[in-house]
Amino acid sequence: MSVNAESQAPQQPVKKRGKRKGALLLLTLLFIVIAVGYGIYWFLVLRHFEETDDAYVAGNQVQIMAQVSGSVTKVWADNTDYVKQGDVLVTLDATDAQQAFEKAQTALASSVRQTRQQMINSKQLQASVELQRTALAQAQSDLNRRIPLGNANLIGREELQHARDAVASAQAQLDVAIQQYNANQAMILDTRLEEQPAVKQAAAELRNAWLALQRTKIVSPITGYVSRRAVQPGAQISQTTPLMAVVPASGLWVDANFKETQLAHMRIGQTATVVSDLYGDDVKYTGKVVGLDMGTGSAFSLLPAQNATGNWIKVVQRLPVRIELDAKQLGEHPLRIGLSTLVTVDTTHRDGQVLANQVRATPAYESNARELDLTPVNALIDDIVKANAG
Numbered sequence: 001m002s003v004n005a006e007s008q009a010p011q012q013p014v015k016k017r018g019k020r021k022g023a024l025l026l027l028t029l030l031f032i033v034i035a036v037g038y039g040i041y042w043f044l045v046l047r048h049f050e051e052t053d054d055a056y057v058a059g060n061q062v063q064i065m066a067q068v069s070g071s072v073t074k075v076w077a078d079n080t081d082y083v084k085q086g087d088v089l090v091t092l093d094a095t096d097a098q099q100a101f102e103k104a105q106t107a108l109a110s111s112v113r114q115t116r117q118q119m120i121n122s123k124q125l126q127a128s129v130e131l132q133r134t135a136l137a138q139a140q141s142d143l144n145r146r147i148p149l150g151n152a153n154l155i156g157r158e159e160l161q162h163a164r165d166a167v168a169s170a171q172a173q174l175d176v177a178i179q180q181y182n183a184n185q186a187m188i189l190d191t192r193l194e195e196q197p198a199v200k201q202a203a204a205e206l207r208n209a210w211l212a213l214q215r216t217k218i219v220s221p222i223t224g225y226v227s228r229r230a231v232q233p234g235a236q237i238s239q240t241t242p243l244m245a246v247v248p249a250s251g252l253w254v255d256a257n258f259k260e261t262q263l264a265h266m267r268i269g270q271t272a273t274v275v276s277d278l279y280g281d282d283v284k285y286t287g288k289v290v291g292l293d294m295g296t297g298s299a300f301s302l303l304p305a306q307n308a309t310g311n312w313i314k315v316v317q318r319l320p321v322r323i324e325l326d327a328k329q330l331g332e333h334p335l336r337i338g339l340s341t342l343v344t345v346d347t348t349h350r351d352g353q354v355l356a357n358q359v360r361a362t363p364a365y366e367s368n369a370r371e372l373d374l375t376p377v378n379a380l381i382d383d384i385v386k387a388n389a390g
Contacts, residue, residue, distance in 0.1 A: 051345075052256055053343075055257065055274075055323075056254065056339065057341060058253055058255045059253065062248075064090075064218065064220070064221075064245065066218055068216065070092030070097070070216060070236075071234065072090055072235045073091050075089075075090055076090065077089050077226045080226065081226045083226060085223045085367065087220050089219060089220050089226075091216065091218070094216040101209040104205050107206070111202035114198065115188070122185060129174065135170045136170035143160075143163040207378075207381075221369045223248060225249065231243040247337060250331070253290075256272075259316050259317075260296075260316060267354060268289055268353045269349075270289045271288060274341050274344075275342045276340070278335065285325050286326045289322070290323070291356055323343055
């Protein structure tokens, strides 16, 4: 038994070494296969994707400011409140604006009456010209009758001279009447009362006063959420005082700051995948590259770096790339400005433009919430003109 045990003992380590060698060989082959597979996958797929986590949600921040100065009486919205386009955000004291509006109405009525008086004076002055023409003709006739009598010494030279002086005086009075008529005509010409400059100026001032009165109610130009409210009731504000901001929940985009070494194959129109830290991998937004900025962050900084001075160390720069998000996905999973995201751009298709070469045919953004319809004040102006035209 001891002889058999001694003969079998050296065989066990040999078998173990053989198994270990086979396992290592198999494991090595497996790693090689995985490496080759990953290399093929990288060459065919991964090398066409550029990724960065230096990306943040951006959007419009509409700064609300007053169009007229005044004292705040009411604040209708606070931070995080939802407001619609045209909703009143702040109300100003309208007392001064109301007084100015009434004063402008009175000024228009007075202007209409004065202009109407000038138009009537024109007819009066025209009649005066005709009267002076008649007086001149009469004086000339009297002189013509006296000239033969004076030549025949039937009347005195003094009477003949008086006749000549009467003609000269009538001519001068006619000239004065004509000049007065022309001066009045230069003011009114043949323009209708409503089109007279003085009346139009007073009407414009009335419109301005009406607009100032309407603008004591500060409305939201867009639909969104109130942020950074700074206005307080009782505050005296001007047209340059920031009151609050309104941030729309729609139309957001992502500014992805890619390294300059990642931009060689990036084109406008390429698809992108956006994952936000807010929702994680549960929500993946489908995006699209809509433009590459014209400068890096350091180039547009308040104090740009001056690399021509002192020692220089090369730093890889980053360029903002704008990623447009799908509006439907954004509506289902709202984002907020400033949130962090992970952006991956598929650069497989490279037939797009590096820089945009199309000019916008429509406005990028627009709002008509603060446009006022002048129909009511125009109707008021027409009523005042008619009431004072006589």
